[in-house]
Amino acid sequence: MLDVNKIRADFPILSQKVNGKPLVYFDNGATSQKPQVVIDAISKYYQEINANIHRGVHTLSQLATDAYENSRGKLQNHINAKFAHEVLFTSGTTHGINLVANGFASILKPGDEVLVSALEHHSNIVPWQMLCEKTGATLRVIPMNEEGELIMSEYDTLLSDKTKIVTVNHISNALGTVNPIKYMIDKAHEVGAAVFIDGAQAVPHLKPDVQELDCDFYAFSGHKMCGPTGTGILYGKEAWLNKLPPYQGGGEMIKEVTFEKTTYADLPHKFEAGTPNIAGGIVLGTAVDYMNEVGFENIQQQELELLEYGTQRLLEIEGLKIFGTSAEKTSVISFNIEGIHPYDIGTIIDKLGIAVRTGHHCAQPVMNFFCIPGTIRASFAFYNTKEEIDIMVEAIKKAQLMLS
Numbered sequence: 001m002l003d004v005n006k007i008r009a010d011f012p013i014l015s016q017k018v019n020g021k022p023l024v025y026f027d028n029g030a031t032s033q034k035p036q037v038v039i040d041a042i043s044k045y046y047q048e049i050n051a052n053i054h055r056g057v058h059t060l061s062q063l064a065t066d067a068y069e070n071s072r073g074k075l076q077n078h079i080n081a082k083f084a085h086e087v088l089f090t091s092g093t094t095h096g097i098n099l100v101a102n103g104f105a106s107i108l109k110p111g112d113e114v115l116v117s118a119l120e121h122h123s124n125i126v127p128w129q130m131l132c133e134k135t136g137a138t139l140r141v142i143p144m145n146e147e148g149e150l151i152m153s154e155y156d157t158l159l160s161d162k163t164k165i166v167t168v169n170h171i172s173n174a175l176g177t178v179n180p181i182k183y184m185i186d187k188a189h190e191v192g193a194a195v196f197i198d199g200a201q202a203v204p205h206l207k208p209d210v211q212e213l214d215c216d217f218y219a220f221s222g223h224k225m226c227g228p229t230g231t232g233i234l235y236g237k238e239a240w241l242n243k244l245p246p247y248q249g250g251g252e253m254i255k256e257v258t259f260e261k262t263t264y265a266d267l268p269h270k271f272e273a274g275t276p277n278i279a280g281g282i283v284l285g286t287a288v289d290y291m292n293e294v295g296f297e298n299i300q301q302q303e304l305e306l307l308e309y310g311t312q313r314l315l316e317i318e319g320l321k322i323f324g325t326s327a328e329k330t331s332v333i334s335f336n337i338e339g340i341h342p343y344d345i346g347t348i349i350d351k352l353g354i355a356v357r358t359g360h361h362c363a364q365p366v367m368n369f370f371c372i373p374g375t376i377r378a379s380f381a382f383y384n385t386k387e388e389i390d391i392m393v394e395a396i397k398k399a400q401l402m403l404s
């Protein structure tokens, strides 16, 4: 059981006031807040060991390199990757998806099919559309139902020997649906397709085991799991990463450069061109340590209580409809209030210190499915409380009165 007050003391921003009111931060799906240990680690890096990595012979460069590669090892253990060189540092989920989609440009041909789902974030739609435009492959969509769940019978039907990639989020950012990715991965492999999992919304809530899942790729962002922005991880099976061409050319990713020909570095550096976000990569390891110290079982228990309590309290509000009602959900509640635009609620409760997200959440196809312009999304983290939910519900009731 979490001591939430003790946890909250780790996050300086949570004691901030916004518009003169205590901050109630319910936009964790967009980015999480950062514990003091993460904030301090960034300063410590620049105060003590800042140097460029993998190149210098001097001590500082070696210290920075060791810290960076030690962090890679932490991430490898965190997601249970077989090899450290299967764990690539990126700037975030979007970067990871584009790295792989661009790699497949040299593999796909007309007639091949890429399967995405109706629940996807734009970052896991657009790169694959660009890939299909480049290669003549066809994008096909796994449909969802009114509960916001992917329809597995339709998925099974869509799979064929033409399917070369299946790409789906582990957890929907717009609705909170937890997708049955192990089933989807196994079925995709039966037809020889590679599977890319967008784990952006999963890693704040669970520890993915990429070997148990047997996914071919798994991408996520550090900033959603108490880490710095501009950091992320792309996991790829060694065989696939050796097969894909590099996404960017430059320093670090080469063995030898001549004007006649360049040979590329081995994994992971083949995909890590240029000077990386060194501080960010090191501190992502600090964030992973922090989340593991809190404990993902404790996190899941706290967030389940917040989801259940938040759902119960919000449904007290007349005219409120929740979108995303799967039994398999994480702590995200997307909702609208009859006759009121989500934006209006969001802006009014912001004046009361409450931060939610309103709009399409970079998931316009999801909103189109429900024929709505967007929703109000409250996304809870382990450092939120039931008392904060009470404050939000009372604020929404006030806003509803003002707007009716």
Ligand SMILES: Cc1ncc(COP(=O)(O)O)c(CN[C@@H](CS)C(=O)O)c1O
Pocket: 029, 030, 031, 091, 092, 093, 094, 095, 121, 123, 124, 169, 171, 172, 173, 174, 198, 200, 201, 221, 357, 361, 362
């Ligand atoms: C499922 C999913 N997939 C990819 C991304 C992109 O993550 P980046 O760190 O921006 O690269 C996100 C980020 N979703 C944020 C910002 S739009 C949200 O408010 O929901 C996501 O939720």
